[in-house]
Amino acid sequence: MLRSTLRVEPNNADWLIITPEYVREFSTVDETEVPFSIATPDSFPGRLQATIVVESNGGKARVGVVVESPIPRGEEPLGPFEGGNQGSWSPELLTDTVTGWIARRGGRSRILGGAALGFLLRLGVGAASGFTSVALLPGPAVVLGVIGGILGGMGCFRRGGVWDIPSGVFSGAFSGMLIAILLVATCQAVEPLFGVGTSSNLVMLVLLWGFLGAGLGAGSLRVVPYAGRNLGNES
Incomplete structure (x- = not known):
């Protein structure tokens, strides 16, 4: 007879709830079915994982439990917008959602994605600055402000209605200009560190930011570990 x-x-995985009678010691003759329930938290990050550990006088076993939210084609990549319920989004929820999205990407995807992102961002800043090697603020601020305004207006229209479009355009444009300020300031602060030969050549700068983006993608594995493996394979 097993006692387990x-x-x-x-x-802290309080979303995985085991029936209380099995948390205490119980006996098994042939087999035991253990019921458990899952209480999905309001701020669902896109993936939850935990392990049920069985300890008995016959040994120890581990059963992985993974809860994922599949993203059907056509939906938002970082999660759906709740129509008319703008209060459901918060910085904490956005952070959890983005973190969960990143955690589902392996090292190869992060490195290639980081390289492409760095390459395209610096190329875009250079193009908006008049294809000069110096990152200038007016061009990127206008371009990102317009893009942010369009996206903000569309987002508020989807979640609210026509009357929400002006506030969405304003907040989106303002956010776009803030992003432009951060991008240009980062370029002006980092690029001179690599010498005049690199900082005065737009092609070299674009390649440089591609390499830096790849490095950041690789480094993200330390901050947000890859969570694509099923814990049920552990023993």
Whole structure:
């Protein structure tokens, strides 16, 4: 006869609920079915994972539990917008959603994506600055302000209605200009560190930011580990 107890790892995985009678020691003759339930939190990051640990006088076993939210084609890549419920979004929810999205990307995808992002961003800043090697603010601010305004207006129209478009355009344009300021300031602060030969050549700068983006993509694996493996394979 086996005498067993169950526990959940990590300890803060309170969304995975085991029936209380199996948390205490219980006996097994042939087999035991253990019911459990899952309470999805309001700020669902896109993926939850935990392990049910079975400890008994016959040994120890681990059962992985993974909860994922599939993203059907045509939906938002970072999660759906709740129509008319703008209060459901918060910085914490956005952070959890983006983190969950990144965690589902492996090292190869992050490195290639980071390289492409760095390459395209610096190329865009250079093009908006008149194809000069010096990152200038007016051009990127106008371009990103217009793009942000369009996206902000469309987003507010989808979540609210026609009357929400002006506020969405304003907030989107303002956010776009802030992003332009950060991009230009970063370029002006970082690029001179690589010498005159590099900082005075737009092609070299575009390649440089491609390499830096790849490095950031690789480094993100330390900050947001890859969560694509099923914990059920652990033993």
